[in-house]
Amino acid sequence: MLPREAWLDLARKLDWTFRYVSESDLFPKDPSGETRVPREDWRRWEEPFKTSYREYVAGQHEKERAVRAVREAVGRPEHQRRVPRPWLNANKFHGAALPLAEFAASIGNLRAGRFARDSAWRTMALFGALDELRHTEIPLLLYHDLVKWDPQFDWVHRFYHTNNWVAIAARHLFDELLLAANPIELAIGTNLVFETGFTNLQFVALSGLARDAGDPMFETMVKSIQTDEARHAQIGRSVLEILVESDRAYAQRLVDKWFWRTWHLFSVLTGFSMDYLTPLSARRASFKEFVEEWIVTQFLEVLDAHGLERPWYWDTFLTSLDHYHHMVYASAYTYRATVWFDLVVPGPEERAWLAEKYPASWPGFAPVWERVDAGWRESDPDLDFAAHGTAIVTFCDTCQLVLCEGTPARNTAHTVVRGERKYIFCSEPCRWIFEQEPERYASHLDVVKRVLAGEAPGNLTAILTQYFGLTQETWGRDVERGRYAWLSRPPKPRPPLPSPAEAPDERQP
Amino acid sequence: MSVLVPLYGFVEGDTIGLIVLAHDDDPIARVVARLQHSARWRVAKFEDARAFHGDRELDASLTVAQSGLSALERIDVRRAGGSRDAA
Numbered sequence: 001m002l003p004r005e006a007w008l009d010l011a012r013k014l015d016w017t018f019r020y021v022s023e024s025d026l027f028p029k030d031p032s033g034e035t036r037v038p039r040e041d042w043r044r045w046e047e048p049f050k051t052s053y054r055e056y057v058a059g060q061h062e063k064e065r066a067v068r069a070v071r072e073a074v075g076r077p078e079h080q081r082r083v084p085r086p087w088l089n090a091n092k093f094h095g096a097a098l099p100l101a102e103f104a105a106s107i108g109n110l111r112a113g114r115f116a117r118d119s120a121w122r123t124m125a126l127f128g129a130l131d132e133l134r135h136t137e138i139p140l141l142l143y144h145d146l147v148k149w150d151p152q153f154d155w156v157h158r159f160y161h162t163n164n165w166v167a168i169a170a171r172h173l174f175d176e177l178l179l180a181a182n183p184i185e186l187a188i189g190t191n192l193v194f195e196t197g198f199t200n201l202q203f204v205a206l207s208g209l210a211r212d213a214g215d216p217m218f219e220t221m222v223k224s225i226q227t228d229e230a231r232h233a234q235i236g237r238s239v240l241e242i243l244v245e246s247d248r249a250y251a252q253r254l255v256d257k258w259f260w261r262t263w264h265l266f267s268v269l270t271g272f273s274m275d276y277l278t279p280l281s282a283r284r285a286s287f288k289e290f291v292e293e294w295i296v297t298q299f300l301e302v303l304d305a306h307g308l309e310r311p312w313y314w315d316t317f318l319t320s321l322d323h324y325h326h327m328v329y330a331s332a333y334t335y336r337a338t339v340w341f342d343l344v345v346p347g348p349e350e351r352a353w354l355a356e357k358y359p360a361s362w363p364g365f366a367p368v369w370e371r372v373d374a375g376w377r378e379s380d381p382d383l384d385f386a387a388h389g390t391a392i393v394t395f396c397d398t399c400q401l402v403l404c405e406g407t408p409a410r411n412t413a414h415t416v417v418r419g420e421r422k423y424i425f426c427s428e429p430c431r432w433i434f435e436q437e438p439e440r441y442a443s444h445l446d447v448v449k450r451v452l453a454g455e456a457p458g459n460l461t462a463i464l465t466q467y468f469g470l471t472q473e474t475w476g477r478d479v480e481r482g483r484y485a486w487l488s489r490p491p492k493p494r495p496p497l498p499s500p501a502e503a504p505d506e507r508q509p
Numbered sequence: 510m511s512v513l514v515p516l517y518g519f520v521e522g523d524t525i526g527l528i529v530l531a532h533d534d535d536p537i538a539r540v541v542a543r544l545q546h547s548a549r550w551r552v553a554k555f556e557d558a559r560a561f562h563g564d565r566e567l568d569a570s571l572t573v574a575q576s577g578l579s580a581l582e583r584i585d586v587r588r589a590g591g592s593r594d595a596a
Contacts, residue, residue: 331525334550368524368551375550391547394517394526403526411519413526415583422581448528452515
């Protein structure tokens with residue numbers, strides 16, 4: 001039998017010289033992307049870790065076996081009942097955000113499997129598409145077992161099919177990144193920035209927290225996915241190496257754009273989980289510390305190795321790192337019925353931990369949580385809507401997330417007039433992204449503009465049920481229903497007891 | 510007949526922007542009061558609230574129309590002596 005090295009190129013380097021069709025016919029500008037990179041340069045494309053289809057299938061089979069074993073061992077409701085309730089809600093958040101985004105990633109990779117400029121790259125993209133299908137199916141399968149126990153888990157499949165504000169924001173991001181991007185933008189935005197930079201935060205750091213929080217199902221699921229991500233993420237660096245040689249400006253613009261867009265997503269998704277929904281006993285580091293380790297240090301090394309600059313808004317990012325997820329979390333908590341999972345009030349010990357981890361920013365958030373405490377003190381447990389916002393909140397015209405950038409003292413949102421329309425952006429990077437490609441974003445309506453246009457109701461209960469797709473059984477509540485041991489409520493005056501003469505005689509029929 | 514003028518409102522100390530559905534004949538003082546009421550779950554009402562449009566302080570007694578505000582503009586509600594560097 002031939003040694004692997006002797007035949008592997010026949011399974012990956014399959015390009016030949018095209019004589020009967022033109023380059024532009026084979027690789028049209030829109031689906032293939034257009035850069036200054038000469039055609040022949042792409043032939044140097046190499047993936048660091050090479051694999052054959054046979055090896056791929058064998059490896060995936062083993063991973064599937066491990067996931068099945070974990071499902072049997074710890075994937076049932078009786079196991080999940082033992083998971084701390086705040087963490088269980090991190091599960092609901094991730095479970096919804098993950099699988100159908102992975103399906104979109106499969107479509108993006110299939111496009112790259114046809115229109116990427118080198119055959120080895122196309123082969124890797126095909127493996128990537130198969131990976132992403134698996135990442136769609138695993139969470140759908142594992143969480144489906146929990147739907148009958150807790151209807152909020154139904155949102156694992158339902159989420160992207162709704163007009164929930166988080167789903168609108170997530171679709172806005174993933175439709176562009178995965179469904180609309182050409183293979184070059186897909187490789188830089190997804191494989192390099194999203195997967196090399198940010199998913200380590202999710203799949204490595206968060207899976208460790210899952211283990212410590214007593215949730216081996218989540219830990220195993222994300223670890224299984226991570227091993228795939230690590231393989232197909234290498235597409236990004238290989239594309240970047242060639243792209244920067246001939247079109248550094250384009251490479252830099254793609255990195256700057258997708259770093260910010262990805263940052264906002266993970267800041268909310270992972271920031272909530274690490275700093276609020278993970279039990280204090282399981283926390284090893286803050287979200288900021290994890291980001292500093294995985295993003296600030298490692299990702300900048302990647303950029304430096306390829307001669308790229310850190311994104312132009314780096315100082316804004318560092319401010320955001322201290323504030324953004326805290327801004328969004330406090331806001332979301334006071335609008336918790338607008339999401340499909342429950343949120344928790346950080347108790348005194350959690351607040352002390354947050355104050356230690358975020359000395360520069362937490363003093364701005366402590367008064368906000370004191371107000372939340374006051375709201376619960378004034379209302380009885382279980383009455384979530386007695387301590388819940390009703391005014392319409394605001395959304396960014398680029399990221400479609402709530403206007404929570406900046407600090408409590410200075411929110412950085414600003415409006416821009418363009419033609420007949422006013423736009424509002426949460427931050428300078430979101431405004432910059434919009435203005436780079438206004439034709440991509442200008443016609444999209446955020447939730448506020450849908451309400452003002454009459455497309456969505458403005459009343460809170462109506463928008464929850466008729467537009468966001470929530471029900472009384474699924475909308476978010478306080479995890480403890482306001483019953484916190486540390487939250488003392490002043491005794492309420494009791495109505496005077498009736499005198500014996502007035503008291504009804506309970507012995508009467 | 511008054512005209513609806515939805516405005517983006519930001520209360521100092523709050524974590525999120527809010528929409529206030531003002532009318533063009535609403536005095537600014539009423540708009541400020543409504544914003545503070547809407548933000549009360551996160552920020553306690555402060556008595557010395559002042560409204561700003563960019564760097565321009567708005568006269569609380571003037572109406573939305575008299576203040577030159579049009580739909581989907583940003584106003585800020587700040588404490589006297591609070592931060593004035595908001596956009």
